[in-house]
Amino acid sequence: xxxxxxxxxxxxxxxxxxxxxxxxxxxxxxxxxxxxxxxxxxxxxxxxxxxxxxxxxxxxxxxxxxxxxxxxxxxxxxxxxxxxxxxxxxxxxxxxxxxxxxxxxxxxxxxxxxxxxxxxxxxxxxxxxxxxxxxxxxxxxxxxxxxxxxxxxxxxxxxxxxxxxxxxxxxxxxxxxxxxxxxxxxxxxxxxxxxxxxxxxxxxxxxxxxxxxxxxxxxxxxxxxxxxxxxxxxxxxxxxxxxxxxxxxxxxxxxxxxxxxxxxxxxxxxxxxxxxxxxxxxxxxxxxxxxxxxxxxxxxxxxxxxxxxxxxxxxxxxxxxxxxxxxxxxxxxxxxxxxxxxxxxxxxxxxxxxxxxxxxxxxxxxxxxxxxxxxxxxxxxxxxxxxxxxxxxxxxxxxxxxxxxxxxxxxxxxxxxxxxxxxxxxxxxxxxxxxxxxxxxxxxxxx
Amino acid sequence: xxxxxxxxxxxxxxxxxxxxxxxxxxxxxxxxxxxxxxxxxxxxxxxxxxxxxxxxxxxxxxxxxxxxxxxxxxxxxxxxxxxxxxxxxxxxxxxxxxxxxxxxxxxxxxxxxxxxxxxxxxxxxxxxxxxxxxxxxxxxxxx
Numbered sequence: 001x002x003x004x005x006x007x008x009x010x011x012x013x014x015x016x017x018x019x020x021x022x023x024x025x026x027x028x029x030x031x032x033x034x035x036x037x038x039x040x041x042x043x044x045x046x047x048x049x050x051x052x053x054x055x056x057x058x059x060x061x062x063x064x065x066x067x068x069x070x071x072x073x074x075x076x077x078x079x080x081x082x083x084x085x086x087x088x089x090x091x092x093x094x095x096x097x098x099x100x101x102x103x104x105x106x107x108x109x110x111x112x113x114x115x116x117x118x119x120x121x122x123x124x125x126x127x128x129x130x131x132x133x134x135x136x137x138x139x140x141x142x143x144x145x146x147x148x149x150x151x152x153x154x155x156x157x158x159x160x161x162x163x164x165x166x167x168x169x170x171x172x173x174x175x176x177x178x179x180x181x182x183x184x185x186x187x188x189x190x191x192x193x194x195x196x197x198x199x200x201x202x203x204x205x206x207x208x209x210x211x212x213x214x215x216x217x218x219x220x221x222x223x224x225x226x227x228x229x230x231x232x233x234x235x236x237x238x239x240x241x242x243x244x245x246x247x248x249x250x251x252x253x254x255x256x257x258x259x260x261x262x263x264x265x266x267x268x269x270x271x272x273x274x275x276x277x278x279x280x281x282x283x284x285x286x287x288x289x290x291x292x293x294x295x296x297x298x299x300x301x302x303x304x305x306x307x308x309x310x311x312x313x314x315x316x317x318x319x320x321x322x323x324x325x326x327x328x329x330x331x332x333x334x335x336x337x338x339x340x341x342x343x344x345x346x347x348x349x350x351x352x353x354x355x356x357x358x359x360x361x362x363x364x365x366x367x368x369x370x371x372x373x374x375x376x377x378x379x380x381x382x383x384x385x386x387x388x389x390x391x392x393x394x395x396x397x398x399x400x401x402x403x404x405x406x407x408x409x410x411x412x413x414x415x416x417x418x419x420x421x422x423x424x425x426x427x428x429x430x431x432x433x434x435x436x437x438x439x440x441x442x443x444x445x446x447x
Numbered sequence: 448x449x450x451x452x453x454x455x456x457x458x459x460x461x462x463x464x465x466x467x468x469x470x471x472x473x474x475x476x477x478x479x480x481x482x483x484x485x486x487x488x489x490x491x492x493x494x495x496x497x498x499x500x501x502x503x504x505x506x507x508x509x510x511x512x513x514x515x516x517x518x519x520x521x522x523x524x525x526x527x528x529x530x531x532x533x534x535x536x537x538x539x540x541x542x543x544x545x546x547x548x549x550x551x552x553x554x555x556x557x558x559x560x561x562x563x564x565x566x567x568x569x570x571x572x573x574x575x576x577x578x579x580x581x582x583x584x585x586x587x588x589x590x
Contacts, residue, residue, distance in 0.1 A: 152488040275467075278488060279495045280561065353481030358515060358587075361480045362452040368479075393479070 003195065004043035004059055004188025007034045011055035016381030018047035018056060023267050024148060028394075029384035039349060042144035043189030044267060044292045045301030058188045058302045061207040063214060066182050067100055072207070073171075074102040075109060075164065076184035076214075079242035079297040082310040083215050093215075096223040105171050111330070112167030112340075113238030113250065114323065118331050119160045119340045121255040124286050133261070133277070133285040134158040138247055141189035141292035142270055143198055143346070150274050151348030156288075159342040161199050163238070166340050168204035173339070182207035184214050186242075186300030187293065199342030210302035236319050243314045244296040248289045253321040254331075261287035266294040354396060368396035376407045452480065452514040458498055460507025460527075470494035473512050473521070480514055486585055489565040490519050493583045496558040497523040503544055504528070505579060518567070519585040526578040533571055537563065 012034055019027040019034065026040035027047060034055075048056045066072060074097055081093050098104050124134055135156045137143050146153050168181055183205040185191040191210065197203035217223075237253070240246030244265045252259040262285055264273040270290045276282055293299035298314070299307040323331065334340075354364040372392035383404035385391035394400050403409045454476060456469040473494045477487045494510070501508040505525025513520040530536045539560045563569045568584035 151484040275471075279470075279492055348484065352479075354479050356481060358480055358482075359450075362450070362515065365452060365476065365479055 003036070003038050003041055004192040005036065005041065005045070005048065006057055006059045007036065008055045008057065009033055011053050013053050013055070015052065016384075017050045017052065019384070019386045020379065020381045021046045021050045022386060023271070024145070025386045025390055027386065029381075040148065040352075042141045042148065042292070043187065043192045044141045045188045046267065048188070048301045058185070058191055058210050060185075060191060060209045060213065061182070063209045063217065066207055066209055067217070069180075070101060071179050072102075073105060073168075073179050073181045074184065075105060075168065075181060077164065077186045077190055077211070077242070077297060077300075078113075078239045079186045079300060079303055079310065080184050080211050080214070081239055082242065082298070082313040083211060083303060083305040084219065085313055093218070096218050099223060105167070107235075108171040108174070109164065109167035110235045110238045111334070112170050113163040113241060114254070114327065114331055115170075115334050115340050116160050116163040116166060117237075117247070117250040118254040118335055120158050120287075121251045121259075122335070123158055123160065124251070124259070125255070129284075131155075133282055133288050135277075135288045136247060136290060137198060137346075138162065138241065138289075139189065139291045139293075139297075140193055140196070140198055141187070142290040144189070144196075144349075145270070145292070146274065147346065147349045150278055153274060153277060154346055154348060156277065157346055159199065160340050161342060162193065163241070165193070165197070165200065165204050169339055170334070172204075173337075180206040182209060184209055184211055186211050186297045186303045188301065189292065190297075190300070191302070197344075199344055199346060201344050211300070212302050212304040215304040236317050237321060239317065240314060240319060242297040243311060244291060245289065246296070246314075248287060249321065251287065254323065259287055260285055261289055263289045263291075265291045265296055265299070267292055354393070364396040368392045371395050371402070374408070375405060380406075382406050451516065452476075453511060455509060455511040457509055458501045458507050458523075460502055460505065460525075462502070466499055466502055467495060469498050469510050473510075476512060477514070477519065482514070482519070482587070486519065486587065490521065490585055492565045493521050493562050493585070496562045497521060497581055497583070500558055500579075500581070501525050504530075508578075515587070517587055519587065521581075521583045521585075523581040524578065529575040529577055529579055530571075530573040531575050533573060537571075 014029055014032065014034070016029065019029060023044060023046060024040045024042055026037045028035050045058065048058065066074070076097070084093065094104055094106055120134070124132070127134065133156065135146065135153065135158065137157050137160065143157070146157065164183065172178065181204050183190070183194065185208050191208040194203050194205040194208050237250050240250060245263045248259055248261045248263060262273060262282070264270050270292060273288060273290060277288065291297065293301070295307045295311055298310045303310070353361055354368070355361040372389055375388040375392060377388050379387040383391050383400070383406070385394055385400065391400065391405065395402060403412055456472060458469055459465060470491055474487060474491045477490055494512075498510060501510065501523055505527035508523060508525030508527070511522045513522070535541055537559050559571070562581070562583055565585070566583040567586045570582040571579070573579040
């Protein structure tokens, strides 16, 4: 398993919806097959949302194998826990997992979220005002977007690992155990954590399965409970990270003061916000909580429940935001261990320039502009490139052919048929006519 | 042979919603040319602030980008009211923007100082009643 999404070519109808919807233009149709550029894919799952043929799916391991494996630890993204239940109440999904034979380690995970919130708050306080705002690294798709399109914002990233990873580290350190761990993920980006860990060399997750897959089993087997365990209400702060604004609220709670933050969810909002930060227009803001999905992780493409219903359930939780003295002391001890800190730097992903050599890049850019002006500009996608501009860019790099554009193909055919027609109108001096002429001449002589 | 790459853009003074269009294009061009991200960031700030000045004060105008050899040059020209006192205009916080503009979150008086801070060479010429010309140069390699 290398990346977050997989294309089922047998179901794909080459309708081009996916390649045109991709925010990082990571997809092409080449030789009749949808291709994904691993370097550019950020795992947002937009292609999965728009595919009418259900031909694109989140990569995951076999749930059947995972659930039969008794030596496996299973941990879930917070959004998992609000996928079922009557209106306003949350299903006791942790109990369901326990009944399947999986150990409950949610106490460790919940503590890790407290720790992450505390560590982020500390980082905000430690920064000089001109170095703010810090940007959340919780959503792996946002992190990747920054690495790809906003490398200059990397210095704004908060250096705290995913609390899901911290939780496993904490559990391993405390218990000394070393079983394999599987993650129940709400989206391709989270499932990508396994192969592309953020801020660490190796992920704690050995397997990934998506929320929808697990919930389907639990519902079909009548195991999706209806009540939330009391412990979740008491320590439910971490569940709120699945909701837009939940992370900010948790951080503010550990800081003991209000936090000036902007919460942006959905691709367009996130892109706009990052552009504004790049232009230096977000003075006085301390924190940016960005989530690639609408409403936050609840809107993940691999969840099973309506994001609006899971939102209602989360909002109805009676969350205790105040850490008691004992909790705070334990957190400060953990904070001192650096368990939460990035152990590998976040690096910029190479920009896709037209050439490594600036003169060559200029030549190609001029060529690209020339090509672009001759293209129809309707971005139909029939050529297999996501837009006319992307096609011009690919052609300038020497990839693809101009006649992949159906309009250019038609022009070529028109030109050729005009030439053919002109040729047909010519009366060539063929050997046949020459012979007739000669014969005529000879006949004349004979007469 | 070393030659410059030039592109120009028309900035419509009546289109407040389209602010940022030219600077977005400039950023995309620089990215494709493989310019380093720090220089792109500086050029994007210069272009954006210059574009805003064209819309807010200049009543529209034209912008151009020239890349190479050795530097990125951004030029913004308008035929608007002009700046009576350039020194005053360069003061941080000084602004003549209307209330309408301020309500939109612009006009904090940081534009010109911001452009200057991000440029290696900066030139501002203006004549009241005629217009304003802004030239900014960012060196590709600092000597």
